[in-house]
Amino acid sequence: MSLSIGIDIGSTTVKVVVMDNDEILFKHYERHYSQVRQKTAEIFKKAKNAIGTRPFKVAISGSAGFGVAKAAKLEFIQEVFATGEAVRHSGKPIDIVIELGGEDAKILFLTGGVEERMNGTCAGGTGAFIDQMATLLDVSMDELDRLSLQAHRIYPIASRCGVFAKSDIQPLLNQGAAKADIAASIFQAVVDQTITGLAQGRRIEGRIGFFGGPLFFFKGLRKRFVETLKLTEENAIFPELGQFSVAIGSAVFSRNNTEEMTFKELIERMEDTANEVRSSHYLEPLFSNEDDYRAFVNRHAKATTPQIAIEEYSGNAYLGIDCGSTTTKVVLISEQAEILYSYYSSNRGNPVDIIRDQLIKIWQLCADRVFIRASVVTGYGEELIKSAFDMDAGIVETMAHFKAAKFFCPEVDFILDIGGQDMKCFKVKNDSVDSILLNEACSSGCGSFIETFARSMGYEIEDFSKHGIFSQYPVDLGSRCTVFMNSSVKQAQKEGASVEDISAGLSMSVVKNAIYKVIRAHSADELGDKIVVQGGTFYNDAVLRSFEKELGKHVIRPTIAGLMGAYGAALHARDMNLSASTTMKPDKLATFKHTSKAVQCGLCNNRCNLTVNTFADGKKYISGNKCERPLGVKKSTPLPNMYTYKLNRIKALQQVEGKRGKIGIPLGLNMYENIPFWHEFFTMLGFEVVLSDISSTELYNKGRYSIPSDTVCYPAKLMHGHIESLLEKGVDTIFYPCLTYNFDEEKGDNHYNCPVVAYYPELMRANIAKLQDITFMYPYFGLHRPKDFVKKAYAYFHGYYADMTQSEIKVAVKKAYECYYKWQNDLILEGAKVIEYAKKNKLQMVVLAGRPYHIDPEINHGIDQLISSFGIVVLSEDCVSDLVLPQRVNVLNQWTYHSRLYNAAKYCTLHQDTELVQLVSFGCGIDAITTDEVRDILERSGKLYTQLKIDEINNLGAAKIRIRSMLGAIEERRNTAKGGMHHAARQ
Known part of the structure; x- marks a missing residue:
């Protein structure tokens, strides 16, 4: 009888098994580093002894296996079906299979209706994601697993892709969180992604089989799955050869083939596949020849700063430290801003130890000749490093980079800084920052974007980047995010693209993402003529050349591009004019712990x-x-905060016992706006109104199992938890209406609710099975038409409560509208008081503009309190939107909440002491419109635009940088204006 061979070529590994009936004669598991066909042929040759001269049947599976199967004319089986074959072959009663691969993740439901759920374009929650996180922590995969088993707590970390997760992990590292806790949190993020992103509302219960390499190799990941799903030892099935499950399934499937072949025939077919035709989708080479490249290098070498060996210098010096998201940079400068010493290296997950070692070295080099007069720190780890080593001051990184750029080009018009996972763009006008653009949680235009691909192909970033410089056929990968780009790179590899071609294509992609996703430039002229680029990513000549080619003009890249943050901090230290520094001295550094x-x-x-x-x-x-409470700071009188005011008003609503029993209302989405209306309406009808608990992470987790979409906004996801909260309170009637229209405030072309707000009750009715067991009311009502509402309300509620009369409804409706409009009027009056208080006390104001539900503390994560901590009075968009005339914008203005945003933006342009910060929820498609329009209204009048994107992950680090950047830019403008006034007075 012939042998059966299964080959599973995944996104990162090749697995091969040779089976004689049910006995496995040979098995091998190895990474292919994108050399898919060569590695598969190489592994197959290792199986020669097991195969011998016997004929065999073969089948290929896996995400990268289809191209090989097609080229070699071999049988292909889709991996989900291969997994099913493996389950049947195991003979174990399994209800659900969870399989995680390199970039693929899937759940196969085998009972209760056969169905498979698979990740699409997102590689979050897979082996590649874990790889990236291990690299970020600077640990091996084995060490990551070992650390996770020593954890004491779990931090919330996003797992949708490595980009989001880095944004959550880096602040934890910079703040000194234990690596063991972060390691376990990474595995928990994978579990959360599987439950929410893949299960999509279907319960994971019964006997669960865990297949795939990550679930075989990582004991810590197994532990997180077992604890999260509350599985018993009997229900958690981890097969002995789980990493080979798809290959085994493929081998079993191959037995149905008619074609048999020999070892020699298969090797010939595999080797022939390497000669496929190159894809025709390629771009123009970066450089035409080596002379072209040499001229480019010489031109950029001119933007330099003098350097002096510290051993040859005597005098005052100034220290700048940039503790960034992935790297640590240190610069020591002289009185004339010459560089005496510099350092640039990866954080390796522990910036504190790195900076301690650097300070010890710098003090040794200074000896008794060089005197450090001041030290300044910037970057993600600013506060930790400042506190740890008694630094003299901190400066927000945007201002540090601005100072450095001005040193190289005093007339600079535009600054673009691309770091490991941050991108900052500054437009400069009248010698001050005119606008600041920062990338959000996506780092697809940053250094880590290229580094991720370099590592996946087995290269260090420096070598990988050099390969792209002389590519003759750069692959056109477009401008997309990292996880989407994975599929483009895979396709290019299938079509025979070389490492050189992919490297060049990725460099071009970084530039396109920067220009078209962050800067959003319509033409190169928008950026001005004097452009300075900086950040470690621009050390990559391929990226720099791509940027110049895309803009069609030359730019300035300082030779210290990667050190600019630290250099700007050192310049700031020099400007402080201190006579002595508090920086920790060698004796304390020696005993520092x-x-x-x-x-x-x-x-x-x-x-x-x-x-x-x-x-x-x-x-x-x-x-x-x-x-500030855990810091031991004495409590002072808090500044006025409209977010706090609005939330406290809702908390103060009383439950009044009524003749008709209890009715539950979920406190989320538009209910934050409409609860005064409904609370009064039902109270007047004799109901005791029970609200769900205020949102929290625990509340979210209670309802997570029934969320059918991972891409919907977090405020919508929370509604599932609010339903669970009401059910736990014993409520057997829940009211949550569908409202196509909002109240008509006559500010726009129409007054719609967004589709999610309007119709989410329909979705919950279909996905929360418990609602079948209670009375769930989700009628379609229109509160914008009071007379019509009386009729519809009576028709609807009379069907549930036969004793309810139309006159009763009429009275309740009248009272409800009166209550709602009084509530809104109170809000405007309170806003006026707050504005008056701020003006009287000469305080800066910020309109924190968003939706009504952004006052939810679980949604805003305390951003209002963060802003208040800077001595700023917080307003909300709805308390100022009535103070200006309705705005005309460039789009159809048909959403009530959007109309308020536009009016609030206009209000800010009329008041020098008021700025606007817009809150945007991830997953909110229509906010792509509002952000551009709000920005346009503000910038036309010379105001800064600041946007904060928020979701379920609580990380205020990025928000703090944006707020400080805004305040720094405002201060810079004021100083420039004062300077102009003084100059005019002297004239």
Whole structure:
């Protein structure tokens, strides 16, 4: 009888099994580093002894296997079906299979209706994601797993892709969180992605089989799945050869083939596939020849700053440190801004130890000849490093980069800084920052974007980048995010693209993402004539050349492009004019110790997850707090905050016992706006109105199992938890209406609710099975038509309550409208009081503009409190939107909440002491419209636009940078204006 061979070529690995009936004669698992066909042929040759001269049947599966199967004319089986074959072959009663691969993840439901759910373009929650996170932590995969088993707590980390996760992990590293806790949190993120992103509302229960390499190799990942799904030992099935499951299924499937072949025949077919035709979709080469490249290098070498060996210098010096998202940079400069010493290296997940070592080295080099007069730190780790080493000051990174760019080009019009996962763009006008653009959670236009692909192909970033410089056929990969780009790169590999072609194509893609996704330039002229580029990513000559070619003009790249943040910090230190620095001296550095531990603050209901950093002298630095209470700061009178005011008004609503029993209302989405109406309406009808609990992470987790879409906004996802909260309260009647229209405020062309807000009750009715067991009311009502509403309300509620009369409804409706309009009027009056208070006390105001549900503390994550901590009075969009005439914008203005945003933006342009910060939820498609329109209204009048994107992950680090950047730019403008006035007075 012939042998059966299964080949599983995944996105990162090749698995081969040779079976004689049910006995496995040979098995092999190895990474292919994108050399798919060569590695498959190489592994197959290793199986020669097991195969011998016997004929065999073969089948190929896997995400990268289709191209090989097609080219070699071999049988292909889709991997989901191969997994099903493996389950049947195992003979074990399995209800659900969870399989995780390199970039593929799938759930196969085998009972209760056969169905498979698979990730599409997103590689979050897969082996590639875990790879990226291990690289970020600077640990091996084995060490990551070992660390995870020593964890004491779990942090919330996004797993949709490595980009989002890095944005959550890096602040934890910079704040001193334990690597063991972060490692376990990474595995928990994978579990969460599987449950929410793949299960999509279907319950994961019964006997669960766990297949695939990550679930075989990582014991910590297994533990997180078992604990999260509350599985017993009997229900959690981890096959002995789980990493070979698809290959085994393919081998079993191959037995149905008619074609048999020999070892020699298969090898010939595999080797012939390497000669396929190159794809015709390629771009113009970056350089025409080596002379062209040499001229390019010489031109950029001119943007340099003098350097002096520190051993040959005597005098004052100034220290700048940039503790960035992935790297640490240190610069020591002289009185004349010459560089005496510099350092640039990866954080390796531990910036504190790196900076300690650097300070010891710098003090040794200084000896008794060089005197450090001031030190300044910037970057993600600013506060930790400043606290740890007694630095003299901190400066927000945007201002540090601006100072450095001005040093090289005093007339600079535009600055673009691309770092590891951050991108900052500054438009400069009248010698001050005119506008600031920062990338959101996506880093597809940043250095980590290229580094991720370099590592996946087995290259260091420097070598990988050099390969692209002289590519003659750069692959056109477009401008897309990392996870989408994976499929483009795979396709290019299938078509025979070389590493050189892919490297060049990725460099061009980075540039396109920067220009068209972050800067959003319509033409090169928008950026001005004097452009300075900086950041470590621009050390990559392929990226720099791509940028110049895309713009059609030359730019300035300083030779210290990667050190610009630290250099700007050092320049700021020089400008401070201190006579002596407090920077930690060698004697203290010698005994310096740093420990960190995670605790949960219990001083208020926020229950913030804190990281407490303790140093040798007993000094502590606490991070993760939303307020100053855990810092031991004496409580002062809080500044007026309209978000707090609005939330407290809702909390103050009373439950009044009624003759008709209880009716539950979920407190989320538009209910934050409409609850005064419904609370009064039902109370007047004799109901006790029961609201769900205020949102929290725990509430979200209760309803997560029934969320059918991972891409919907977080405020919508929370509604599932609010339903669970009401059910736990014993409510057997829940009211949550569908409202196509909002109240007509006559500010726009129409007054719609967005589709999610309007119709989410329909979705919950279909996805939360428990609602079948209670009375769930989700009628279509129109509150914008009071007379019509009386009729419809009577017709609807009389069907449930026969004793309810139309006159009763009429009275309740009248009272409800009166209550709603009084509530809105109170809001405007309170806003006026707050504005008056701020003006009287000469305080800066910020309109934190968003939707009504953005006052939910679980949605805004305390951003209003963060802004307030800077001594700023917080307004909301709805308390100022009536103070200006309705705005005409460039789009159809048909959404009520959007109309308020536009009016609020206009209001800010009329008041020098008021700025606008817009809150945007990830997954909100129509906010792509509002952001452009709000920005346009503000920038036309010379105002800054600041946007904060928020979702279920609580990370205020990025928000803090944006707020400080805005305040820094405002201060810079004011100083420039004062300077102009003084100059005019002297004239």
